[in-house]
Amino acid sequence: MRTKKIVIASFAALGLAIASATAGVAASLPNVPMQKSLGKGEGTLNIIVWAGYAENGSNDKTVDWVNPFTKATGCKVNAKTAGTSDEMVSLMKTGGYDGVSASGDATLRLIYGGQVAPVNTALVPNYKTISSFLKGQQWNSVNGQMYGIPHGWGANVLAYNAAKVKKPTSWSAVFAANSPYKGQITAYDSPIYIADAAMYLMATQPKLKITNPYSLDKTQLAAAVTLLKVQKKNIGEYWSDYTKSVQSFESSNTLLGSSWQVIANTINGDKKVTVATTVPKEGATGWSDTWMISSKAQHPNCMYQWMNWITSPTVNAQVAEYFGEAPSQTLACSHTVDKSFCTTYHATDAAYAKKIWYWTTPTTNCLDGRGNICTDYAAWTQAWTSIKG
Amino acid sequence: MYLSRRAKLLLASLTFGTLGFIYVPLLVVALNSFNPSRTFSWPPQSLSTVWWGRLTESNGVLPAIATSIKVGLGATAIALVLGTCIAFAVSRYSFYGKNTLSLLVIFPIALPGIITGIALNTTFHTFLDPLNKELALWTVVVGHATFCIVVVYNNVLARLRRMGQSLEEASQDLGANIFQTFRFVTFPLVRSALVAGGLLAFALSFDEIVVTTFTAGPGTETLPQWIFNNLFRPNQAPIVNVVATLLIVLFIFPVWLSQRFSQDGSAGGRL
Amino acid sequence: MRNNRVNTWLYRHKGARAALLLALPVLWLAVAYLGSLAVMLISSFWSVDSFTGNIVHSFAFSNFHTLISQRVYSTIAIRSIGVAIAVTVIDGLLAIPIALFISKVLKPRFRSVVIALVLVPLWASYLVKTYAWRSMFADGGVISWILKPFGLHGPGFGLPATTITLAYLWLPYMILPIYAGMDRLPNTLLEASSDLGASARRTFTSIILPIIYPAIIAGSIFTFSLSLGDYIVVKIVGGTTQLVANVIADNVGTAGNLPFAAAMALLPIGTILGYLFIVRRSGALENF
Numbered sequence: 006m007r008t009k010k011i012v013i014a015s016f017a018a019l020g021l022a023i024a025s026a027t028a029g030v031a032a033s034l035p036n037v038p039m040q041k042s043l044g045k046g047e048g049t050l051n052i053i054v055w056a057g058y059a060e061n062g063s064n065d066k067t068v069d070w071v072n073p074f075t076k077a078t079g080c081k082v083n084a085k086t087a088g089t090s091d092e093m094v095s096l097m098k099t100g101g102y103d104g105v106s107a108s109g110d111a112t113l114r115l116i117y118g119g120q121v122a123p124v125n126t127a128l129v130p131n132y133k134t135i136s137s138f139l140k141g142q143q144w145n146s147v148n149g150q151m152y153g154i155p156h157g158w159g160a161n162v163l164a165y166n167a168a169k170v171k172k173p174t175s176w177s178a179v180f181a182a183n184s185p186y187k188g189q190i191t192a193y194d195s196p197i198y199i200a201d202a203a204m205y206l207m208a209t210q211p212k213l214k215i216t217n218p219y220s221l222d223k224t225q226l227a228a229a230v231t232l233l234k235v236q237k238k239n240i241g242e243y244w245s246d247y248t249k250s251v252q253s254f255e256s257s258n259t260l261l262g263s264s265w266q267v268i269a270n271t272i273n274g275d276k277k278v279t280v281a282t283t284v285p286k287e288g289a290t291g292w293s294d295t296w297m298i299s300s301k302a303q304h305p306n307c308m309y310q311w312m313n314w315i316t317s318p319t320v321n322a323q324v325a326e327y328f329g330e331a332p333s334q335t336l337a338c339s340h341t342v343d344k345s346f347c348t349t350y351h352a353t354d355a356a357y358a359k360k361i362w363y364w365t366t367p368t369t370n371c372l373d374g375r376g377n378i379c380t381d382y383a384a385w386t387q388a389w390t391s392i393k394g
Numbered sequence: 395m396y397l398s399r400r401a402k403l404l405l406a407s408l409t410f411g412t413l414g415f416i417y418v419p420l421l422v423v424a425l426n427s428f429n430p431s432r433t434f435s436w437p438p439q440s441l442s443t444v445w446w447g448r449l450t451e452s453n454g455v456l457p458a459i460a461t462s463i464k465v466g467l468g469a470t471a472i473a474l475v476l477g478t479c480i481a482f483a484v485s486r487y488s489f490y491g492k493n494t495l496s497l498l499v500i501f502p503i504a505l506p507g508i509i510t511g512i513a514l515n516t517t518f519h520t521f522l523d524p525l526n527k528e529l530a531l532w533t534v535v536v537g538h539a540t541f542c543i544v545v546v547y548n549n550v551l552a553r554l555r556r557m558g559q560s561l562e563e564a565s566q567d568l569g570a571n572i573f574q575t576f577r578f579v580t581f582p583l584v585r586s587a588l589v590a591g592g593l594l595a596f597a598l599s600f601d602e603i604v605v606t607t608f609t610a611g612p613g614t615e616t617l618p619q620w621i622f623n624n625l626f627r628p629n630q631a632p633i634v635n636v637v638a639t640l641l642i643v644l645f646i647f648p649v650w651l652s653q654r655f656s657q658d659g660s661a662g663g664r665l
Numbered sequence: 666m667r668n669n670r671v672n673t674w675l676y677r678h679k680g681a682r683a684a685l686l687l688a689l690p691v692l693w694l695a696v697a698y699l700g701s702l703a704v705m706l707i708s709s710f711w712s713v714d715s716f717t718g719n720i721v722h723s724f725a726f727s728n729f730h731t732l733i734s735q736r737v738y739s740t741i742a743i744r745s746i747g748v749a750i751a752v753t754v755i756d757g758l759l760a761i762p763i764a765l766f767i768s769k770v771l772k773p774r775f776r777s778v779v780i781a782l783v784l785v786p787l788w789a790s791y792l793v794k795t796y797a798w799r800s801m802f803a804d805g806g807v808i809s810w811i812l813k814p815f816g817l818h819g820p821g822f823g824l825p826a827t828t829i830t831l832a833y834l835w836l837p838y839m840i841l842p843i844y845a846g847m848d849r850l851p852n853t854l855l856e857a858s859s860d861l862g863a864s865a866r867r868t869f870t871s872i873i874l875p876i877i878y879p880a881i882i883a884g885s886i887f888t889f890s891l892s893l894g895d896y897i898v899v900k901i902v903g904g905t906t907q908l909v910a911n912v913i914a915d916n917v918g919t920a921g922n923l924p925f926a927a928a929m930a931l932l933p934i935g936t937i938l939g940y941l942f943i944v945r946r947s948g949a950l951e952n953f
Contacts, residue, residue: 248796255433394740487683489683495687506937508910508914516701520704600788634790634792635793641790
């Protein structure tokens with residue numbers, strides 16, 4: 006069953022999604038050859054992207070990094086927007102595409118499914134200056150071999166109305182039963198938000214022995230559900246799309262809660278209310294996306310050129326600013342329109358990035374090596390229904 | 395006078411109240427199209443035509459409207475054929491399962507869109523996956539046509555029941571064959587019902603998003619989907635208010651015209 | 666002359682004519698559509714393998730067991746049916762006067778204008794209208810702005826907001842059938858009633874209502890089922906609440922749990938089928 010766009014459109018549209026689903030499934034790695042050298046461009050490039058990753062000016066005349074690419078390389082780009090990670094995987098299986106901007110969960114499925122090839126980073130000159138904390142991670146490499154070029158990442162920060170809320174240092178600000186902001190707290194409307202609660206419990210209830218917020222056994226999931234049921238009494242409204250979240254903060258229906266940096270920026274740009282963001286001491290959940298090349302790519306040279314193009318300092322800066330996430334390219338920071346952009350998004354802040362638990366699809370096979378005792382996403386979905394009541 | 399003055403006044407005030415209920419939110423939409431905020435948060439701080447200007451720069455909306463029109467025309471065409479066939483069969487013939495069929499035709503619109511959507515999605519994948527084919531534009535047309543049939547059916551059936559069969563019988567008695575009778579007698583009589591039904595079918599299809607979501611291929615984007623995506627995409631959500639305002643203004647006249655056209659002493663179209 | 670032979674043959678064979686008319690629609694609705702529904706519903710007995718995400722085709726009642734044993738699902742079901750009924754009642758109350766006014770008070774040349782005014786909102790996107798209602802219900806929004814001088818607060822986001830927004834969205838689908846049903850109500854009947862001394866109320870309950878009843882039922886099928894199937898409005902103005910369609914959408918979404926979603930889908934299907942059968946027995950669908 007292909008997943009559905011609307012339900013998780015927030016993942017979809019912002020290209021977030023769920024990471025490293027099959028990490029525990031130790032399937033054998035298919036032997037896919039790596040490209041040795043770069044040839045001439047083939048004139049065409051077919052890619053699968055998250056909305057906003059391959060803008061060609063059709064939505065906004067000023068936002069265009071596809072046509073300049075075509076001009077520079079002669080590769081005409083056909084970008085297909087996918088709604089979900091599942092859609093990306095099934096599209097890649099058709100073999101008609103050269104590459105994909107995959108999120109954490111899709112990446113390992115694609116690697117082990119043999120749909121993508123290892124990336125020869127030597128053929129991507131811009132790779133050298135990509136943030137080192139994004140290289141060789143479990144969602145984009147196997148045994149030290151990179152399977153993609155990191156694109157950008159972001160955290161699900163704690164946003165708060167700076168005029169009415171004192172800077173919170175802990176997620177307890179949104180989870181405490183006796184919150185002074187009862188009725189004006191918000192939370193992300195998706196089963197994946199259970200991970201935020203689990204992350205909080207990881208710090209506050211060591212007895213539960215949670216080591217990874219995406220690997221919860223039945224007891225741990227139940228504890229997270231209890232916490233979220235308590236939280237629900239204080240929630241004014243859940244949010245699942247960008248526009249709704251901004252409106253809610255601006256009308257003061259919401260004073261604090263889980264959010265994205267780009268949302269806070271938009272609110273502050275409207276100058277109605279001032280919203281600040283923070284990553285509390287417990288850390289935060291987040292996302293990280295990677296460009297991967299198909300093992301059956303018909304236009305591999307164009308795809309390599311694209312991977313280099315999209316991570317070049319100017320373009321990576323443009324994409325990151327349009328999309329509202331941290332660029333992977335360290336040199337992008339001097340090319341952003343907003344000079345403080347990289348500081349705002351902590352783009353080169355390794356310590357900050359370390360505090361993020363990137364979205365991962367929970368499976369029965371625990372990511373922390375406890376075996377098959379964990380709860381899967383279907384169980385999380387049913388739990389989320391019971392939380393909302 | 396068959397209604398008292400008081401009753402008329404009461405009805406008039408209730409009608410104006412309801413029209414107010416219908417149009418206040420539309421005024422909010424129109425006003426929000428001049429709201430410079432990037433998420434059209436209420437109340438507007440100031441008024442600006444910035445989003446109207448941005449619409450002319452955004453050439454993403456035109457392909458989306460074109461897709462919606464294609465889908466709407468395709469679905470309406472199929473619905474016109476199938477709906478008319480059923481209406482003729484139900485009104486002119488008796489056959490086994492007639493009652494069941496007249497109930498079945500209601501199903502696709504009476505059952506929630508999400509159910510129709512999931513069911514069709516599963517079927518499409520069952521047949522397309524082995525062929526290595528993806529959902530596409532035609533799958534949306536099929537989905538929309540399924541729930542549009544009933545609208546055409548209702549309009550044509552009501553017309554056929556009212557006009558009876560005597561004119562057709564007269565035509566055949568005078569020597570016209572079945573095709574001539576249809577072309578010169580029946581069709582002109584049901585034409586306005588087809589227009590009314592077709593317009594409503596098109597309207598249903600034009601604003602449909604749930605069935606669309608489940609039946610659209612990755613490259614297909616209808617206007618409602620474009621609007622949906624824009625509410626999620628940073629920077630240009632308010633354009634959707636401009637589009638909606640334009641659609642209202644653009645459609646007032648054709649809708650009124652079609653209403654006048656189908657005003658032949660009967661109702662102005664049935665759902 | 667082939668045309669003539671076809672014609673003669675068709676003329677003689679009434680059954681063949683009916684069969685020709687019905688072949689395509691029956692193939693489409695009974696085979697393709699009903700078949701799809703059946704396949705989906707059968708899958709409610711299956712389950713999903715949590716490793717591969719593939720559907721396991723082994724017969725089990727576990728989905729139904731979950732639905733029945735966990736109270737949250739019946740709570741959601743009752744809430745959803747309640748919302749659908751409330752929407753239908755609100756729309757009925759709003760639609761009857763306006764339909765009566767248009768067809769019995771207005772001069773014919775104004776009728777098409779008002780009907781067009783009722784229909785035009787159908788062209789303003791459903792999502793845009795729903796977001797307009799967000800502006801209405803927000804703190805400091807239109808409704809609290811109107812109520813403020815009276816010292817009142819708006820209902821904010823939640824179930825009442827969801828009900829009102831749904832009633833707003835589906836109102837044209839109620840007005841149109843009732844207005845269409847008014848042509849069964851001859852003016853002479855109203856005159857006769859008032860000539861015989863019946864009060865306006867008596868005329869309404871004894872003459873008008875029984876005659877337009879089938880049309881109200883026709884409209885109610887739309888408002889009821891559209892409300893029961895909606896999961897987007899409640900996401901936008903529903904605050905923290907959820908309805909049955911959200912459960913279906915969430916499970917079939919990222920979770921990829923089609924079997925569970927199909928099991929949950931049985932509730933709206935059953936409710937609507939039950940409703941259709943009841944109203945059909947009353948003869949109301951004849952007009953539909």
